[in-house]
Amino acid sequence: MRLFLAATLVLMVCGTFPTARAERWGILVTLDPSATKASHTVNFTLTLQNTGDLEVTTCRIDIQYAWESSPQTVTTESRTIAVGKNESWIAQEAIPPLTPGSYLATVTVTARTLLDQSCTSSDWGNVHVDILPNIPPTAEFTHEPSTPAPNTVVNFVDASMDSDGVVTGWYWEFGDASNSFDRNPSHAFSFAGSYTVVLIVTDNDGDTDRVSHPVQVLSNLPPNARFSYTPMSSNTSAVVEFSDGSFDTDGSVVKWNWDFGDGTNSSERNPTHRYESATMYQVVLTVTDNDGATNSVTQTVLIGASPFRDHPKSTGFGVLEWGLTGAVAAGLSLVAAILIKRRMRPSRQWGQTHQPQEPPDTGRRWRPR
Ligand SMILES: [Ca+2]
Numbered sequence: 001m002r003l004f005l006a007a008t009l010v011l012m013v014c015g016t017f018p019t020a021r022a023e024r025w026g027i028l029v030t031l032d033p034s035a036t037k038a039s040h041t042v043n044f045t046l047t048l049q050n051t052g053d054l055e056v057t058t059c060r061i062d063i064q065y066a067w068e069s070s071p072q073t074v075t076t077e078s079r080t081i082a083v084g085k086n087e088s089w090i091a092q093e094a095i096p097p098l099t100p101g102s103y104l105a106t107v108t109v110t111a112r113t114l115l116d117q118s119c120t121s122s123d124w125g126n127v128h129v130d131i132l133p134n135i136p137p138t139a140e141f142t143h144e145p146s147t148p149a150p151n152t153v154v155n156f157v158d159a160s161m162d163s164d165g166v167v168t169g170w171y172w173e174f175g176d177a178s179n180s181f182d183r184n185p186s187h188a189f190s191f192a193g194s195y196t197v198v199l200i201v202t203d204n205d206g207d208t209d210r211v212s213h214p215v216q217v218l219s220n221l222p223p224n225a226r227f228s229y230t231p232m233s234s235n236t237s238a239v240v241e242f243s244d245g246s247f248d249t250d251g252s253v254v255k256w257n258w259d260f261g262d263g264t265n266s267s268e269r270n271p272t273h274r275y276e277s278a279t280m281y282q283v284v285l286t287v288t289d290n291d292g293a294t295n296s297v298t299q300t301v302l303i304g305a306s307p308f309r310d311h312p313k314s315t316g317f318g319v320l321e322w323g324l325t326g327a328v329a330a331g332l333s334l335v336a337a338i339l340i341k342r343r344m345r346p347s348r349q350w351g352q353t354h355q356p357q358e359p360p361d362t363g364r365r366w367r368p369r
């Protein structure tokens, strides 16, 4: 009797319960997503439902996923489960490499009894799945500099896209018998000439696309790095103004990098800088021309102590400063002494005889006696 009941199962398709054909248990199958691409993974949600008075018991469940395809593809898995109560679980399955179209997947569940005969039975459910065609990727790239010089590093930047997935593979041919599998490779061409660079990309569904661009490698004269600065004699309280004087005889300078020699730098063309310590600094200017060639120049900048910032507190004056200060003070004292002496002396000048002072004008002429 039990075997007879188990043989009459319930068919439940896509979440529906058709006419009951067993009183024991049935399987409900749903699929997520219901539209996907071949070889992608989908989630089957399987619900084992107690449709009768089945006591809970432990059973061995064998699940078979049969895809309506030619030839038919079948995958299987097994698990131990407590049959007799409503039990759901999610099983991840990879879609077979089917051509795009609508397919029916039949999921058959067979329970083998482990403890008694209560769960020896089987049921199945069907789900539809739409296999979508893959949209191939679109290969594209840029490179910098646009017209590099021989032996100049060219940076290639991938700009490929995949509208329904991701690009997972890159293959570059640089046209000079070298290649790369990097996404954004760098490459230097040894000689001037025109090279056809090819990029082949692969998306996560295995489709590919190809693009090629010519790269003109031109002989290039490197730029000439030059600079001046003012003031030539500076100190730690002053700002040093640097002036770029670089040039490129067959192009233009497009990038500047200043190394001020104190651990700081700038990318401005004419930067200013104030140094914190009085010492010598090696200032390096590196310029890049529009073809990526570079050139550098180094100058030594001498920074003195600031009269306002660097001396000080107690030991500020050096021997020279104290000496100058003493000399100035001595000179001032000498001048002051002379002036005082002159003030105390009679008003008579050297070589003059003493003349009595004229009395006030009384209207009479004064005559010496
Ligand atoms: Ca794709």
Ligand SMILES: [Ca+2]
Binding pocket: 220, 221, 222, 223, 248, 249, 250, 251, 252, 289, 290, 291, 293
């Ligand atoms: Ca140049």
